[in-house]
Each structure stands twice: as structure tokens, then as C-alpha cells.
Amino acid sequence: MTDYNFIGKRIPRVDGLAKATGKATYTVDVKLPGMLYGKILRSPYPHARLLKIDTTAAQQLPGVRAVITGEDVRQVRYAFVDTPRYPADEQPLAVDKVRYIGDEVAAVAAESEAIAEKALSLIKVEYEILPPVFHPEEAMQEGAPVIHDEQFEGTSFWEEWGVTEQKKAVKQNSAVNNLSGHTLISFGDIEQAFRESDYCREDRFELKATAHCQMEPHAAVASYDPLAGKLHVWLSTMGIFLKRYFLSRALNMPASKIRVHHTFVGGAFGGKIDLFPYEFCAAYLSMKTGRPVKIELDREEVFMTTRQRHPIIVKIKTGVKKDGTILAQDIKVIADNGGYRGSGPVVIFLCHGFSFPVYNVPNYRYEGFSIYTNNGIRGPQRGHGAPQIRFAIDSQLDLIARDLGLDLLEIMRKNVRKKGDVLPNGDQLNSCGLTECLLGAAEAINWQKKRKQFRTMENAGRYRRGVGISLCSMFSGAMYYPFASAAVVKLHDDGSATLFTGAQDIGQGSYTTLSQILAEELGIGIEDVHVVAGDTELCPIDLGSFLSCTALVTGNAVKKAAADAKRQLLESAAELLGVEDLTRLKAQQKTIFLEDNPEKTLSFSQAIQASVLKRNGNPIIGHGSYKGYPRAERYPSLAKGKGLFTGAYGFAAQAAEVEVDTFTGKVKLLKVVTFHDCGYPLNKTIVEGQIHGCTSMGAGQALSEEVYLEKGQLFNPSFLSYRLPISLDTPESIEGIVATIEPSGPFGAKEVGEGCVAGILGAIANAVHDAVGVRIYSLPITPEKVLRALGRI
Amino acid sequence: MQKIEDRSETKYYLITLKVNGDSYTRAVKANTLLVNFLREELDLTGTKKGCELGDCGSCTVLLDGKPVNSCLVLALEAEGHEITTIEGLSQNDKLDKLQEAFVENAAIQCGYCTPGMIMSAKALLTRNPHPTEGEVREAIAGNLCRCTGYVNIVKAIMSAAEEQQ
Numbered sequence: 022m023t024d025y026n027f028i029g030k031r032i033p034r035v036d037g038l039a040k041a042t043g044k045a046t047y048t049v050d051v052k053l054p055g056m057l058y059g060k061i062l063r064s065p066y067p068h069a070r071l072l073k074i075d076t077t078a079a080q081q082l083p084g085v086r087a088v089i090t091g092e093d094v095r096q097v098r099y100a101f102v103d104t105p106r107y108p109a110d111e112q113p114l115a116v117d118k119v120r121y122i123g124d125e126v127a128a129v130a131a132e133s134e135a136i137a138e139k140a141l142s143l144i145k146v147e148y149e150i151l152p153p154v155f156h157p158e159e160a161m162q163e164g165a166p167v168i169h170d171e172q173f174e175g176t177s178f179w180e181e182w183g184v185t186e187q188k189k190a191v192k193q194n195s196a197v198n199n200l201s202g203h204t205l206i207s208f209g210d211i212e213q214a215f216r217e218s219d220y221c222r223e224d225r226f227e228l229k230a231t232a233h234c235q236m237e238p239h240a241a242v243a244s245y246d247p248l249a250g251k252l253h254v255w256l257s258t259m260g261i262f263l264k265r266y267f268l269s270r271a272l273n274m275p276a277s278k279i280r281v282h283h284t285f286v287g288g289a290f291g292g293k294i295d296l297f298p299y300e301f302c303a304a305y306l307s308m309k310t311g312r313p314v315k316i317e318l319d320r321e322e323v324f325m326t327t328r329q330r331h332p333i334i335v336k337i338k339t340g341v342k343k344d345g346t347i348l349a350q351d352i353k354v355i356a357d358n359g360g361y362r363g364s365g366p367v368v369i370f371l372c373h374g375f376s377f378p379v380y381n382v383p384n385y386r387y388e389g390f391s392i393y394t395n396n397g398i399r400g401p402q403r404g405h406g407a408p409q410i411r412f413a414i415d416s417q418l419d420l421i422a423r424d425l426g427l428d429l430l431e432i433m434r435k436n437v438r439k440k441g442d443v444l445p446n447g448d449q450l451n452s453c454g455l456t457e458c459l460l461g462a463a464e465a466i467n468w469q470k471k472r473k474q475f476r477t478m479e480n481a482g483r484y485r486r487g488v489g490i491s492l493c494s495m496f497s498g499a500m501y502y503p504f505a506s507a508a509v510v511k512l513h514d515d516g517s518a519t520l521f522t523g524a525q526d527i528g529q530g531s532y533t534t535l536s537q538i539l540a541e542e543l544g545i546g547i548e549d550v551h552v553v554a555g556d557t558e559l560c561p562i563d564l565g566s567f568l569s570c571t572a573l574v575t576g577n578a579v580k581k582a583a584a585d586a587k588r589q590l591l592e593s594a595a596e597l598l599g600v601e602d603l604t605r606l607k608a609q610q611k612t613i614f615l616e617d618n619p620e621k622t623l624s625f626s627q628a629i630q631a632s633v634l635k636r637n638g639n640p641i642i643g644h645g646s647y648k649g650y651p652r653a654e655r656y657p658s659l660a661k662g663k664g665l666f667t668g669a670y671g672f673a674a675q676a677a678e679v680e681v682d683t684f685t686g687k688v689k690l691l692k693v694v695t696f697h698d699c700g701y702p703l704n705k706t707i708v709e710g711q712i713h714g715c716t717s718m719g720a721g722q723a724l725s726e727e728v729y730l731e732k733g734q735l736f737n738p739s740f741l742s743y744r745l746p747i748s749l750d751t752p753e754s755i756e757g758i759v760a761t762i763e764p765s766g767p768f769g770a771k772e773v774g775e776g777c778v779a780g781i782l783g784a785i786a787n788a789v790h791d792a793v794g795v796r797i798y799s800l801p802i803t804p805e806k807v808l809r810a811l812g813r814i
Numbered sequence: 815m816q817k818i819e820d821r822s823e824t825k826y827y828l829i830t831l832k833v834n835g836d837s838y839t840r841a842v843k844a845n846t847l848l849v850n851f852l853r854e855e856l857d858l859t860g861t862k863k864g865c866e867l868g869d870c871g872s873c874t875v876l877l878d879g880k881p882v883n884s885c886l887v888l889a890l891e892a893e894g895h896e897i898t899t900i901e902g903l904s905q906n907d908k909l910d911k912l913q914e915a916f917v918e919n920a921a922i923q924c925g926y927c928t929p930g931m932i933m934s935a936k937a938l939l940t941r942n943p944h945p946t947e948g949e950v951r952e953a954i955a956g957n958l959c960r961c962t963g964y965v966n967i968v969k970a971i972m973s974a975a976e977e978q979q
Contacts, residue, residue, distance in 0.1 A: 043860015528924025
């Protein structure tokens with residue numbers, strides 16, 4: 022099973038040299054002849070009615086080529102979520118109201134950035150200030166300011182894709198004010214189960230907004246060719262086909278008239294999948310001026326006006342038996358999605374979807390609300406709901422363990438799901454290494470020895486140490502537009518191959534792992550694989566680099582395409598070698614040989630030539646495709662959690678050791694451990710790299726990261742004040758790979774690199790409790806919160 | 815330095831900068847940042863801009879061998895100094911040891927921080943060929959990376975240092 026040439030090997034990144042020499046081109050590096058520069062005027066108010074916009078002076082400024090406002094694009098609506106139940110609520114430029122500080126009001130294209138900037142200052146806007154609301158629980162109350170009072174119908178994105186069965190969906194539960202999404206899922210009988218429980222506990226947890234901090238700022242370049250009627254765009258994005266779809270809907274253009282060109286992406290982490298107003302405006306301004314237009318956001322705009330992670334309130338009631346077996350769980354989640362829906366209805370669905378594969382909870386009720394407020398818009402961020410919900414559930418489980426005098430490890434072990442389990446929605450766990458992950462992580466953190474809970478010793482010293490652990494899970498792709506990934510493998514005369522894939526390498530290493538899959542399946546070297554990717558014109562459809570689908574879904578498509586090319590190659594070779602049974606032929610190192618007579622060989626080149634000259638002229642092109650989730654017909658219901666979610670779940674157990682300074686309240690992260698079940702690791706180095714990134718981001722979210730908002734105003738829109746981890750913050754890191762084999766994955770692979778941001782938060786919170794005996798219910802765990810909990814301030 | 819005015823009375827200064835061994839003469843405004851000079855005037859886009867506030871280090875270049883955030887240096891100030899960018903570190907396919915070490919040690923993911931990170935490391939290894947891990951971490955503390963948690967970056971710099979011995 023492990024007798025591979027490339028799979029599982031530590032192959033260096035195929036794009037490493039381009040990146041190490043500064044030759045890799047990112048969207049911010051794209052410069053076209055005659056290019057104009059765009060800038061966006063934004064609302065300084067969190068909630069206001071637009072009375073009048075006067076752009077006359079700006080239009081007259083020399084060097085200004087176009088100024089647009091909401092009047093120009095009144096009819097345009099789009100959104101990350103656009104379903105019959107949740108129709109699109111975003112507009113590229115505000116039409117009637119502005120709904121958060123930073124909301125787009127007008128856009129300018131000019132000969133230089135300086136002129137565009139100057140032009141913005143000449144636009145006069147009159148506002149009528151409206152009462153704002155910033156806290157979701159207040160926004161839900163009757164009488165709170167209504168943020169979206171407009172009525173809009175219209176077709177949803179999905180209707181043209183034949184997924185309209187639930188068209189009758191009731192739009193919104195109007196009992197709750199400012200509701201943007203609602204999810205209700207239940208199974209079993211929780212009331213009965215709570216009565217039968219030996220112990221019940223209710224807690225409330227809270228997490229603040231966080232920022233993605235992609236190092237490359239958001240940017241777009243658009244160039245419209247009026248003669249061909251074609252729009253060329255360069256976007257810093259995670260999913261070129263989804264972006265093209267959004268753009269085609271927003272611009273009312275056929276998808277084929279838009280071409281997304283490849284660029285390298287300087288980090289995404291979920292924050293570059295929505296269609297943004299700056300992207301739409303770059304395209305629109307290019308169409309209006311007939312010139313290429315570039316819009317690059319500055320760092321403050323990235324923090325304020327792209328996307329943040331949802332701040333979430335989680336209330337949980339859990340009932341357990343004396344031995345810690347979970348009988349029932351009642352979870353309520355409130356997500357603040359800001360001034361527009363963003364991914365609100367998705368995150369409240371995924372708080373369920375990314376968590377329920379972890380423990381077997383027979384009686385369960387989950388209710389999620391996503392709420393409009395006058396804060397910035399929230400969207401997907403690595404783990405998309407998983408960090409928030411996993412922190413809450415495993416923090417509470419740790420409390421329950423302490424209340425009952427049990428070992429958290431044993432409680433987790435008792436309740437985790439296992440291979441072969443069928444989840445309540447019908448998803449199957451055909452691979453699940455949760456128990457192995459748990460035991461591995463516990464051993465690596467030295468659980469039995471270091472867990473202070475087990476020691477009666479009252480540590481009176483200033484610095485106190487403790488350990489904690491938490492678990493997480495993640496999808497490996499799902500049914501989302503374009504619902505499948507495809508790949509094309511084109512062979513060259515010399516036996517090497519070009520892979521055409523719509524997948525975008527956003528840093529996770531997909532060009533490398535996909536090359537490994539191709540090389541392994543076809544029988545060529547890594548250096549023989551050329552990757553053409555991330556271009557909607559050249560490449561077949563792809564789900565994109567989100568929902569952790571690349572390894573499993575795109576990986577399968579590539580494997581099939583390579584197998585298809587190989588079959589054609591072997592057919593050609595069989596004729597030349599006079600062999601009838603293709604299974605007698607093997608291919609390795611660009612050579613075909615008879616397995617029972619390895620002396621008899623044929624090069625790939627010869628087989629390709631023969632295919633062209635002696636057979637049907639076929640130069641050999643392999644095709645492959647794989648559905649987002651082959652067993653599922655359509656996307657699952659966000660509101661009811663019905664339908665199949667994903668073909669395979671990745672799992673991880675994560676542990677942390679901390680040292681708390683009881684004088685200053687500062688928590689120092691000493692050691693993090695991640696044991697990851699990612700199926701079979703396609704490339705161990707890349708898997709470890711993904712774990713490093715996840716744990717660093719998770720540690721930041723647990724200890725320091727918070728988008729600090731006061732009355733809708735962002736107080737720390739810079740790296741310096743936002744405090745993401747720097748090189749001096751890195752703890753000792755241990756990564757364990759629990760290699761299960763996912764039967765549906767290419768060479769057994771599944772999700773890696775997204776889920777394991779989520780376990781770190783709970784692991785650190787539990788470790789802090791272990792160290793100093795107090796629970797911090799809200800993240801980040803700042804020194805102030807620790808000192809308050811300790812009663813020192 | 816020679817001053818030129820255009821018809822709208824905007825002032826430009828004629829400067830000559832030495833970048834990667836070559837001299838370039840351009841007319842720039844007083845507020846032109848070195849990073850923009852490199853990227854826009856010379857098309858040396860290997861130097862990245864992450865924040866333009868001096869926080870992220872993506873735009874790190876060497877000024878007389880010392881690492882600076884090129885978004886905090888005016889193009890005018892750079893006259894008379896030797897500037898080295900990531901493009902000046904390798905010649906055709908001959909890479910700097912650090913570049914090789916970054917590839918070999920998987921210190922690169924999205925790659926956006928990489929040029930700045932390598933330039934900071936280059937300055938470190940030039941002034942201190944055998945740094946401790948702590949010194950390496952200190953030297954890149956002004957270079958942010960969101961992908962790698964810095965684990966493999968530190969490893970790569972240490973391994974390049976060892977190789978120098």
C-alpha cells in the first residue's frame with residue numbers, strides 16, 4: 022500500500038523556485054499597458070441613509086476617467102449566499118443606505134492612484150444618520166433598528182443549476198429582528214435525555230471577530246475588450262470558477278465572456294472567496310472606460326471592508342451519565358454577520374456540520390441564528406465556524422470532567438465517533454482516526470504526567486503550567502458551485518505531461534500534491550509534470566480551494582485524468598508490443614514494460630508517436646472528473662441541515678501546554694501538539710506545513726487576535742495593533758500524522774490544513790484552566806481576562 | 815539633485831539609484847516610496863507590499879547590506895546607497911543558499927512574505943554567519959508570515975547558515 026514513487030514522499034514544492042526568486046506573479050504585480058487605477062469612497066457612518074451624492078467636481082479633475090455611484094449599478098445584486106431562502110443582499114455601491122463603516126459609496130478610475138485619491142475627496146455625500154446597532158443580541162430584539170428593510174425578490178444563483186426543489190422555502194422567521202439566517206437541527210429526544218442524565222451543565226462562550234491577515238492585500242485587475250465583448254480579470258482568489266460565476270451574474274454577462282487569469286495568491290484562509298465590490302467596480306470601470314483598471318486595497322481597507330471571522334456566542338447545555346457518556350446536547354449559536362449577510366447562514370450551519378462528526382451525541386438540538394448588525398461583513402475563515410464551536414464544546418466538556426472528577430481524555434475517548442459510524446444526516450465515516458489522534462496527542466503532550474488536575478499540589482508560585490486538549494473535524498469538499506472538479510492531462514512528444522486544473526494554489530501546495538498524484542498514476546517523474554492552473558479559459562471546472570476539497574475532489578479528478586491518459590498510452594503500446602491483455606503492461610519512469618518480461622520496453626514517446634501515426638492521430642489527452650460528493654444530488658439545506666454534507670471528514674486531536682504568569686496574566690504557549698487524520702498523507706512535508714499554519718493561527722486566535730470594534734469603528738486595522746503571531750511567538754510544535762486510508766480519496770487522502778486550526782483554541786483554554794484553576798469563557802484569553810478571573814483586578 | 819516642474823507645478827527630482835549593481839535614473843516626486851520606485855519604475859515586483867506601514871516586512875530590501883522596510887524609505891533618501899532586492903540575490907539559475915534552503919526546507923507556502931523574509935535572513939547571515947535559533951527569530955521578527963507559523967522558515971535559515979560553514 023505504501024510502495025509509491027511519489028505519494029507520501031517529501032517532494033519539494035513545484036512553485037518553490039518561482040516564489041523564492043521573486044518571479045511568481047501575484048495579482049498586485051499585474052500591470053497592463055494603459056492601466057488606470059481605481060479607488061473606492063466609503064461610508065464613515067455605520068448606519069445612514071444616502072440622500073445625495075455629487076460627483077461633479079471629481080469628474081472634472083484632470084486625469085479622472087470615470088466616477089460611478091450606486092445610481093449606475095442600481096439593479097446589481099450578488100452575495101456569497103444566494104438561495105431561494107436567502108436572496109442576495111449585497112450591492113457593489115450603496116443605493117439607499119450604508120450599513121457599516123467602510124460600506125462602498127462611489128468608485129473612481131484615474132490615471133494614477135494619487136489622482137484617484139484626490140477625486141474621492143471631491144465627492145460630496147449627504148447622509149441622514151440612522152440609529153445603529155452593534156450587538157447581535159440587541160439587534161435581535163423587537164424595536165431594534167432594522168438594517169435591511171428593502172424588499173427584493175429575484176432569481177437566485179442556484180435556480181439555473183437545477184437545484185430549485187426547495188423553492189417553496191419560507192423566507193425568514195420574522196419573529197427575530199435583523200435575522201439573516203436560521204438553522205434548526207435536532208435528533209433524538211433531548212428533554213427526555215436531560216431528565217435521564219446524571220449531570221447537566223449550561224455555559225455560555227463568546228468569541229470575537231478575527232482577521233485573516235493574508236499577506237497579499239486584496240486586489241483586482243480588469244481589462245475589457247469591447248471588440249470581443251470579453252472581460253479579462255486577474256483576482257487574488259481561492260476559486261476562479263465561483264468568482265467567474267458571481268461576476269457573470271453581477272455583470273449580466275455570459276460566463277464564457279469572462280476570463281479569470283492565473284496569478285499566485287498571497288494567502289487566502291477563506292477571505293478571498295466572496296465577490297467584493299472592488300472586483301465588481303474594477304470590471305465595471307474597465308467596461309466604462311475601455312481601459313484596464315486596477316484596484317488594490319490598502320491594509321486598513323482589508324481589515325475593515327473585506328471579511329472577518331464571525332464573532333459568535335455559543336450557549337450549550339450538555340447532559341452526561343456519571344461516567345461521562347454524553348446523552349444530550351442543546352446548542353444555541355448566535356453569529357454576528359455584520360451589515361450584510363456574508364456567509365452568516367453558512368457559518369451557523371457549519372458550526373453544526375464541522376462539529377457533529379466528533380462526538381456521538383444521541384439526543385441533540387442545534388439552533389443557529391445569523392444576525393445583521395452595523396459591523397463589518399463576516400465571511401469564511403479557515404475552519405468556518407469550527408474554531409468557535411469546537412472551543413465552546415470542548416471547553417464545556419473539560420468543565421464537566423472537572424465537575425465529575427473524571428479525566429477529560431477518558432470522556433473524549435468514550436464519546437468520539439469511530440470508523441464505520443453513520444452520522445445522523447447519512448454521511449459515512451469510512452475512515453476515522455479520532456481515537457488514535459487523541460491517544461497520540463495525549464502521549465506527546467505527556468498528559469498523565471503534566472495534567473495538573475491529577476495533582477493535589479497547590480502551586481503557589483508565580484508561573485503555573487498546565488495542559489489541555491481538544492478535537493476537531495472538517496469536510497473534504499461538498500456540493501457547491503460548480504459541484505465538481507475536472508482535470509485534463511495532455512501528453513507531450515517527450516512523454517512528459519501538462520496538467521490543466523482549475524484549482525488554485527493559495528499556498529497550501531496543491532500544484533505539488535496534484536503533480537504527485539499525476540506522476541504516480543501515469544508513471545512519469547515530478548519534473549515531467551507541468552501545471553497550468555487557475556485560468557477559467559484554459560482549465561476545466563474546479564470547486565476551488567475552499568471547503569477543503571482540493572486533495573480529495575480535485576485529486577480524484579487528476580487521478581482519473583492520468584489514468585485515462587495512461588489507458589490510451591497502454592492501448593497504443595499494446596499494439597506495438599503485440600500484447601492483448603493490458604494488465605500485463607506497467608508504466609514507470611516514462612517507460613512501458615511487460616510485467617512478466619521487463620526486458621521488453623517501449624518509451625512513452627514511442628507509444629505517443631504510434632498513437633498519432635499508426636492509430637487514430639490521437640496525441641493522447643486524458644480526462645477526469647469527480648463530483649463534490651458523489652452520493653449527494655444537491656447541496657445540503659443550510660436551514661434544516663438535511664442532505665448529505667461531505668464524502669469524507671478529516672479529524673485532529675490537538676493539545677497544548679501553557680505557562681501562565683499569575684502576576685501579569687500573560688499566557689505563554691510552550692508546546693502545541695497536533696495529531697491529524699488526513700487519510701493517507703500525499704506529501705508529509707506539506708501536511709506538516711499546513712499543521713504549522715493552523716496551529717499558529719489558532720494560537721493567535723486563542724491568545725491575542727481580536728478585531729477590536731467600538732461602535733462599528735475598527736480600532737486596530739494594522740498588523741502592529743492586531744497582533745498576529747510573530748517569529749518570537751512560536752512554541753515547540755509536534756505534528757503526528759495518523760494515516761488512515763480514506764477509501765474515496767485519491768491514494769487514500771482527504772482533508773488537511775483547515776480543520777486543525779479549530780482544536781488549538783479549546784486546547785489552550787483548557788490548558789489555562791489546568792494551570793491556574795479558572796475558566797476563561799471568551800476568546801482571546803488576554804492578560805486582563807486572566808487577572809479578572811483570578812480576582813487580581 | 816536636479817529639480818523639474820511640470821505644468822501643474824508638481825515638483826520632480828532627478829535621482830540615480832543603484833539597484834542590484836545597476837544604476838537607474840528616474841524623475842520622482844518627493845514622496846515616492848522606495849518600494850513603489852522599485853515596483854512601479856523598475857518593475858522589480860519581487861519586492862512585495864503587504865501594508866505600507868512598516869509592519870509586515872514584505873518589502874524588505876537591503877540598503878548597504880542592512881535590511882530596511884522599503885515602504886518606510888523615500889526613493890530620494892536611497893540615492894547614493896547600494897540597494898539589493900530579491901532579484902539581485904540570484905543570477906539566472908544560480909540561487910543564493912538561502913533561496914535553496916527555503917525551497918528545500920518547505921519554508922515557502924503562499925510565498926508572499928518570502929522575498930522580504932529571505933532579505934532579512936541574508937542581512938543576518940552577512941553580519942552573523944552562525945546565528946543561534948534565537949538570533950534567527952529576532953532577525954525575522956519584523957517579517958510576518960501567516961502560512962508557516964515560522965517553523966520551517968527558521969529551519970531553512972539555520973540550515974543555510976550551517977551550509978555556509
